Each structure stands twice: as C-alpha cells, then as structure tokens.
Amino acid sequence: MCSKRELRNHIRNIKRQFTKQQLEELSLEIINRIKTNPQFNKARTILLYCSLPDEVETHELIDFACKEGKQILLPKVIGNTIMEIRKYTGRKDMIAGAYKIMEPTGDIFTDYDSIELAIIPGMAFDTQGNRLGRGKGYYDRFLEKIPGTYKIGLCFHFQILDNIPTEHTDIKMNEVLTDG
Ligand SMILES: Nc1nc2c(c(=O)[nH]1)N(C=O)[C@@H](CNc1ccc(C(=O)N[C@@H](CCC(=O)O)C(=O)O)cc1)CN2
Numbered sequence: 165m166c167s168k169r170e171l172r173n174h175i176r177n178i179k180r181q182f183t184k185q186q187l188e189e190l191s192l193e194i195i196n197r198i199k200t201n202p203q204f205n206k207a208r209t210i211l212l213y214c215s216l217p218d219e220v221e222t223h224e225l226i227d228f229a230c231k232e233g234k235q236i237l238l239p240k241v242i243g244n245t246i247m248e249i250r251k252y253t254g255r256k257d258m259i260a261g262a263y264k265i266m267e268p269t270g271d272i273f274t275d276y277d278s279i280e281l282a283i284i285p286g287m288a289f290d291t292q293g294n295r296l297g298r299g300k301g302y303y304d305r306f307l308e309k310i311p312g313t314y315k316i317g318l319c320f321h322f323q324i325l326d327n328i329p330t331e332h333t334d335i336k337m338n339e340v341l342t343d344g
C-alpha cells in the first residue's frame with residue numbers, strides 16, 4: 165500500500181494533466197449533483213469551503229446556498245493545526261488568509277451542534293468514505309467536534325481511490341460526490 169505522501173503526489177500529477185477549463189467543467193457537474201442532494205436541500209446550516217484553484221469549485225455554490233436562505237459557514241485557519249469556523253456574510257467580507265484561501269471576516273461560529281451538513285474538500289477519498297486531506301489534520305481535528313453532522317466529500321473522479329491508509333484520528337464521510 166502507498167503512503168499518504170505518495171498518494172498526494174500521485175493525485176497532484178494526475179491533476180496537472182487537466183486544464184483549468186476542464187476542471188471547471190467537472191466542477192459544474194459535481195455542483196449540480198450537490199444542488200439536487202436531499203441532505204443539501206434540507207440543511208439550513210452548512211459548513212462549506214472556499215475552493216482553491218485545484219479543488220472542486222464552490223464559489224457559486226456558496227452564493228447559491230445563501231440565496232436559498234441557508235446559513236453558510238467557512239473555515240478560517242488560525243494556527244498550524246487549528247481552524248475555526250466563521251459565518252459567511254458575502255464576498256465583500258472575504259480576505260485571503262493562510263495558504264491564500266479566501267476566508268470570512270464575519271463572526272466566529274461556535275454553535276457546532278446546529279451544523280446539519282459539512283461539505284468537505286479532499287486530495288482523495290476511497291470507496292469506504294475515508295478522506296485524504298492536505299496533510300495537516302485541520303479537518304480531522306475539527307470534525308471530531310461535530311460527530312452527528314452529515315459529511316459529504318467533494319472530489320473529481322480521478323481522486324476516488326480503492327483504499328486510503330487510515331489513522332484512528334481520520335473521520336469518515338457519509339457520502340462522496342464526484343463527476344462522471
Ligand atoms: N479550500 C480549502 N480550505 C481549507 C482547507 C482545504 O483543504 N481547502 N483545509 C484543509 O485542511 C484547511 C487549510 N489547510 C491547508 C493545508 C495545507 C495547504 C497547502 O497548500 N499545503 C501545501 C504544502 C504546504 C506546506 O507543507 O507548508 C500543499 O498542499 O502543496 C493548504 C491548506 C482549511 N481550509
């Protein structure tokens with residue numbers, strides 16, 4: 165079995181073979197799936213992520229969900245291993261933080277029990293719902309705090325692997341949405 169580091173390099177190499185436009189088209193397919201997902205439609209408070217250029221594009225989804233009247237929360241990196249959650253209050257209130265991720269300047273959000281759905285990026289997911297992240301453990305540490313929340317991973321089809329090596333701290337997705 166490959167190490168997590170080898171798997172991350174493998175995925176990075178495949179991703180490079182796609183143009184920006186191809187990834188945008190694949191993203192659209194995935195976002196259309198999320199918009200018809202029953203868990204998404206019924207959730208009123210959703211933890212989302214503001215995508216980096218190599219991730220499934222979520223910018224339009226964030227504003228779509230807001231227009232639907234949902235409360236949107238986004239992560240903000242506050243240390244080497246910790247992220248906090250903030251309310252999204254519009255594009256005008258976003259600022260580039262660590263790793264150049266756009267993060268909200270809005271209020272901090274700590275009512276974790278009210279988060280009904282978490283939509284989570286990944287370098288890869290396997291068929292059992294295991295997730296491989298960027299290797300800092302930000303999501304694993306946070307997801308521990310919301311054990312009852314339904315978790316949906318988003319990734320491109322080439323990021324679905326048969327088997328991801330796991331540690332006891334890794335938290336599984338309930339569902340993974342992809343293109344194709
Ligand atoms: N859009 C988005 N937001 C997110 C995450 C994410 O994966 N995607 N995170 C999920 O954890 C947290 C941020 N974690 C990150 C961890 C590493 C890198 C990163 O670029 N790592 C470099 C290696 C840099 C280094 O080792 O110092 C890399 O992947 O090349 C980015 C974000 C919170 N917000």
Ligand SMILES: Nc1ncnc2c1ncn2[C@@H]1O[C@H](COP(=O)(O)OP(=O)(O)OP(=O)(O)O)[C@@H](O)[C@H]1O
Pocket residue numbers: 168295296297298299300301302303304305308331333334
């Ligand atoms: N809940 C936790 N408590 C303490 N350490 C943790 C926890 N979760 C993960 N770690 C540690 O953090 C490091 C990175 O973990 P891992 O490789 O699983 O990150 P990742 O899920 O790929 O990254 P990310 O969540 O940032 O995208 C590992 O050394 C792991 O043992």
